[in-house]
Amino acid sequence: LTKTKRLFQTFNSKDNEKVIKVLERLNISDLIHKNIAELSGGQQQRVMIARALISEPAVLVLDEPTNGIDAKHVSEFYNTLDQLKQEGITIILVTHDIGVVADTATEVACLNKHLHFHGTTDEFKSLDEVEISKIYGHPVRFVDHQHNRECCN
Numbered sequence: 001l002t003k004t005k006r007l008f009q010t011f012n013s014k015d016n017e018k019v020i021k022v023l024e025r026l027n028i029s030d031l032i033h034k035n036i037a038e039l040s041g042g043q044q045q046r047v048m049i050a051r052a053l054i055s056e057p058a059v060l061v062l063d064e065p066t067n068g069i070d071a072k073h074v075s076e077f078y079n080t081l082d083q084l085k086q087e088g089i090t091i092i093l094v095t096h097d098i099g100v101v102a103d104t105a106t107e108v109a110c111l112n113k114h115l116h117f118h119g120t121t122d123e124f125k126s127l128d129e130v131e132i133s134k135i136y137g138h139p140v141r142f143v144d145h146q147h148n149r150e151c152c153n
Contacts, residue, residue: 022053026080042073046080053084060084063094078104098132110135 011019023029026046036044045065052060062081066074082104085091095101101108101124108124110117116135117124133140 018054019050022050025053026050040070040073041068042070042077045069045077049080049084057089059090059092061092061094064096065093066095066097066100112137 020029020032023032026049028043028046028050031039031043031047036047039047049060066077069077078100081091081093085106093100093105102121105121105124107120108117109115110124112135117127117131127135129140129142132142
């Protein structure tokens with residue numbers, strides 16, 4: 001993560017134990033001695049979350065956290081967030097990805113200069129194309145991709 005806590009403050013053994021536990025929790029212990037510039041986008045995001053978790057936050061704020069992450073690692077990233085949510089950490093997620101919102105959030109707030117919608121995920125999922133289009137400010141079409149169809153096996 002870094003070799004110092006603050007300017008002229010180094011980690012003590014208790015701090016080092018905490019770092020190791022967080023890295024293990026996020027399944028990134030193998031990255032402990034790597035330069036962040038050498039890491040993939042997904043690895044960098046997990047390292048940034050690890051840095052935040054060191055301070056044991058009650059709330060984690062993430063702004064478009066999957067930008068620059070390939071599809072394989074996006075799923076792993078959201079699994080990590082789900083695990084943190086189950087551990088009691090409140091996660092505020094800023095994203096334009098409606099699918100992620102519908103699948104992972106417990107509450108949804110749609111903002112664009114003012115609040116267009118605030119409610120539960122179930123209430124959000126019940127919005128139709130017209131209502132979503134009003135939120136986005138342009139026409140939106142829903143596409144339902146079913147993986148269990150005979151043609152796709």
